[in-house]
Amino acid sequence: NIYKLIAERYLIQFLEKVKIEKTEAKVEINEAIFKKSSIKILEPGYTKYFKVLEDDNENDEEIEEKKENNLSKIPGGEYQIKINDSNFFIEEKETTAKKPYTEATLIKDLNNIAKYVKDPEIRELLKSKDKDKKDVNGSIGTTATIPGILEGLIEKGFLLRKEEKIISTDLANEYLKILPDSLKTPDSTALWWSIQEKIARGEAKLEDLTLSVLEDVKTIINSEHKTISSEFSTVKQEKEVIGVCPKCGEPIYEGEKNFYCNGYKSGCDFKLWKKIKVFNQKEVTITKQDAKTLLNKGTILITGLTNKAGKKYKANFKLEINDKYVNLSLDSFVN
Numbered sequence: 001n002i003y004k005l006i007a008e009r010y011l012i013q014f015l016e017k018v019k020i021e022k023t024e025a026k027v028e029i030n031e032a033i034f035k036k037s038s039i040k041i042l043e044p045g046y047t048k049y050f051k052v053l054e055d056d057n058e059n060d061e062e063i064e065e066k067k068e069n070n071l072s073k074i075p076g077g078e079y080q081i082k083i084n085d086s087n088f089f090i091e092e093k094e095t096t097a098k099k100p101y102t103e104a105t106l107i108k109d110l111n112n113i114a115k116y117v118k119d120p121e122i123r124e125l126l127k128s129k130d131k132d133k134k135d136v137n138g139s140i141g142t143t144a145t146i147p148g149i150l151e152g153l154i155e156k157g158f159l160l161r162k163e164e165k166i167i168s169t170d171l172a173n174e175y176l177k178i179l180p181d182s183l184k185t186p187d188s189t190a191l192w193w194s195i196q197e198k199i200a201r202g203e204a205k206l207e208d209l210t211l212s213v214l215e216d217v218k219t220i221i222n223s224e225h226k227t228i229s230s231e232f233s234t235v236k237q238e239k240e241v242i243g244v245c246p247k248c249g250e251p252i253y254e255g256e257k258n259f260y261c262n263g264y265k266s267g268c269d270f271k272l273w274k275k276i277k278v279f280n281q282k283e284v285t286i287t288k289q290d291a292k293t294l295l296n297k298g299t300i301l302i303t304g305l306t307n308k309a310g311k312k313y314k315a316n317f318k319l320e321i322n323d324k325y326v327n328l329s330l331d332s333f334v335n
């Protein structure tokens, strides 16, 4: 089958071309442009012998436009259109979500970014940047750099590949929320390119470009900062220092079940357990505040203790440290 496909394609080049007549109607009302086109096949050429599949990347709407309709019957020229009130109605419809990008459609869009630019001056700038390039109409990156940019975004967790689709992640959506607008639009690309053009014509200096970039960076740095929600933050919070290790002088941090010494890597075994047995084998809980007090003052007051006779009491306990364990030992009873 593959051989047959290649052989057919090869033969096609020797056959006659398809001759078509394309009719396009454009109606401009206020700023909105309504377009419709029709394609009439005048001579089928090679398609008489071989059927060629439509380009997979094109969406249904574009294929629809390639068919012949009544427009083909209207001779070319400018027409005055009068909208008949009785024929004119507004149909309410719901928009459908855009189809997810594939790598091919994403690259195509990155090469035609001008259509997403609201500022008409910048849109024209972007278009003129690529006026000599085929299939490119205001691009971000080049054919050489775009694949690398995509891979980088996938690697950093902003995009992911799902079958053939390329989908933005929650991290990417969260990141977009905090980015300043100037970084989210292709406007800077267009402005910087226009400076490069001026440099090429000798109307601007290299410094004009570097200064413009620096100014933009400064503005962004000085603008109000929004922070990414903590679940997406890859920056770990600074660990809180509970106190200083009585054994080696390194900081003490809070673990899940104990307070441990940062010097454990170099052999310090200081650990203060959060559940610890005191005096008459009663287990008490050492809170973060207790640990701070203990490490700072050397003693803590523990209340709510009961003696063997069932009498409640409170007492000061101190850290008892030896080679094998860290314990709390009775310092003094408190009335």
Ligand SMILES: [Zn+2]
Residues within 6 Å of the ligand: 245, 246, 247, 248, 249, 250, 261, 262, 263, 264, 268, 269, 270
């Ligand atoms: Zn230590």
